[in-house]
Amino acid sequence: xxxxxxxxxxxxxxxxxxxSVQVMSMxxxxxxxxxxxxxxxxxxxxxxxxxxxxxxxxxxCTAIYAFKNYGQSIPARQFVDFNFSLIPEYWESPRLTDxxxxxxxxxxxxxxxx
Numbered sequence: 173x174x175x176x177x178x179x180x181x182x183x184x185x186x187x188x189x190x191x192s193v194q195v196m197s198m199x200x201x202x203x204x205x206x207x208x209x210x211x212x213x214x215x216x217x218x219x220x221x222x223x224x225x226x227x228x229x230x231x232x233c234t235a236i237y238a239f240k241n242y243g244q245s246i247p248a249r250q251f252v253d254f255n256f257s258l259i260p261e262y263w264e265s266p267r268l269t270d271x272x273x274x275x276x277x278x279x280x281x282x283x284x285x286x
Contacts, residue, residue, distance in 0.1 A: 197233035207269050
């Protein structure tokens, strides 16, 4: 069954996303957004970035929601399993961003100086 549309043309949510999932999604999305800043400046216009931002936020929200509901929902389990199966073998393992590592180093230096 296709998703129902509101009077503004937007698709209605059939699932209520908890506030904690929304907050975590916003947090992760802004971390992604900041990590992409140099790429944005070099390759994307502000208009393109404006279009990309909600795609990132909604994908993060969906990933968290499905992962949290893995044990209670067949569609969530299928979504998570399917996406895990699509992770390419050649992808490097995730690592902490340089910005975070610099911040961590800066705070450690502050502690030594005190």
